[in-house]
Amino acid sequence: MKPLIIFIRLLLVSLFLGSTLVALPGTAASSSTMSASKFDKFTPRPSTNTRLDFERMDLLLKGSVLFTGPSLRERARRLEPYSGTRIVKKHRSPYRLEGNKIVYSLFSPGQEKLIGEYLIELERLPSEIELVSLPKNDQLAYWFNLHNLALIHEISKSYPVHRPKDIKPVRGSKAKLHDAKILEVDGIPLSLRDIRENIVYKNWENPIVIYGFHDGTLGSPGLPAIAFERDNVSRTLKVNAGEFANSLRGFEEGKISSFYKEVSPFYFPNFETDIRKHFRLYMRDSVYSELEATAKLKFHRPIDIIADTTGGYGKYGAPNNLYSNAQSANMGISPSVVEYMSENNTKIRKLIDKGLFSYGTVTIEDIETKDPADVD
Numbered sequence: 001m002k003p004l005i006i007f008i009r010l011l012l013v014s015l016f017l018g019s020t021l022v023a024l025p026g027t028a029a030s031s032s033t034m035s036a037s038k039f040d041k042f043t044p045r046p047s048t049n050t051r052l053d054f055e056r057m058d059l060l061l062k063g064s065v066l067f068t069g070p071s072l073r074e075r076a077r078r079l080e081p082y083s084g085t086r087i088v089k090k091h092r093s094p095y096r097l098e099g100n101k102i103v104y105s106l107f108s109p110g111q112e113k114l115i116g117e118y119l120i121e122l123e124r125l126p127s128e129i130e131l132v133s134l135p136k137n138d139q140l141a142y143w144f145n146l147h148n149l150a151l152i153h154e155i156s157k158s159y160p161v162h163r164p165k166d167i168k169p170v171r172g173s174k175a176k177l178h179d180a181k182i183l184e185v186d187g188i189p190l191s192l193r194d195i196r197e198n199i200v201y202k203n204w205e206n207p208i209v210i211y212g213f214h215d216g217t218l219g220s221p222g223l224p225a226i227a228f229e230r231d232n233v234s235r236t237l238k239v240n241a242g243e244f245a246n247s248l249r250g251f252e253e254g255k256i257s258s259f260y261k262e263v264s265p266f267y268f269p270n271f272e273t274d275i276r277k278h279f280r281l282y283m284r285d286s287v288y289s290e291l292e293a294t295a296k297l298k299f300h301r302p303i304d305i306i307a308d309t310t311g312g313y314g315k316y317g318a319p320n321n322l323y324s325n326a327q328s329a330n331m332g333i334s335p336s337v338v339e340y341m342s343e344n345n346t347k348i349r350k351l352i353d354k355g356l357f358s359y360g361t362v363t364i365e366d367i368e369t370k371d372p373a374d375v376d
Contacts, residue, residue: 057227071247091311099222136376141228144212160314164216207267211240219303
């Protein structure tokens with residue numbers, strides 16, 4: 001499939017969503033701190049079977065996320081400068097073809113407003129229903145969707161940006177992206193880290209939940225191209241776990257992602273033993289054999305570059321006179337995006353040849369049978 005065709009589809013979804021928007025006021029963020037006991041009000045106490053519907057989130061993600069398929073465990077080639085120049089304003093990471101990408105450079109004003117509108121709805125939800133009384137998988141889906149949408153919202157407001165973790169969302173505060181109180185849920189100011197560590201990690205014992213949170217960077221689990229919901233949360237987490245654990249950014253040459261260091265206090269206290277057991281659940285046999293041959297695991301350097309198609313350069317990855325494709329120039333798509341899509345299409349063809357990808361399905365070593373337990 002040609003790269004421009006894929007992006008035209010994304011743009012059409014974006015334009016459709018943006019055309020029906022009503023802008024709503026933003027929610028003021030708070031920089032106050034709180035004790036851990038304040039989060040007890042979010043402790044799950046399931047007593048009803050009410051279902052949450054995230055259909056609008058599904059539509060939004062279809063216009064925002066580019067699905068790239070599982071890892072080939074091959075580093076991407078080194079990119080050359082634009083013809084006749086020394087300019088290399090492209091996504092140059094050797095891991096750039098791994099993990100789903102958020103196409104920030106193609107966001108329309110309407111789509112950005114929709115993200116803000118839906119985020120406000122998600123924030124207000126626990127004030128309208130008793131969230132903690134819902135089935136645990138509904139609650140978990142809510143926290144994943146709220147966290148990931150808030151992250152997209154903040155990055156899109158600062159885009160283009162190369163390292164999203166350095167964003168300071170709250171004016172006058174030194175708190176960075178994951179520690180700033182950018183949300184208010186049922187009267188409680190929350191940061192992204194609060195959602196992860198003080199709500200989900202605190203109340204869910206299965207470490208698979210770590211794969212539901214995207215942190216905006218290439219070095220974290222990718223953002224699923226669908227919304228989490230009750231019926232898909234377990235399977236989606238397993239697919240995300242398989243993609244990340246089998247990728248080079250997850251494990252390469254005896255080094256594992258620094259992402260696992262961050263979550264180790266919550267799920268891997270006896271790190272070497274616990275992480276190896278965890279990887280056994282999600283790694284393909286060939287990848288796990290590499291890990292088994294490693295006497296002592298070390299950590300990758302953090303891969304903090306943004307998880308988008310341009311490496312954070314946005315629409316203007318090259319001067320106008322360097323556009324290599326007249327159609328892309330007319331559509332406002334930089335040649336770096338077109339080049340990325342061409343690379344990704346080559347990757348997809350290789351995945352098909354290896355039997356790891358077919359249109360409509362993805363195969364990742366029968367993960368369902370290795371960890372059959374429900375999340376809750």
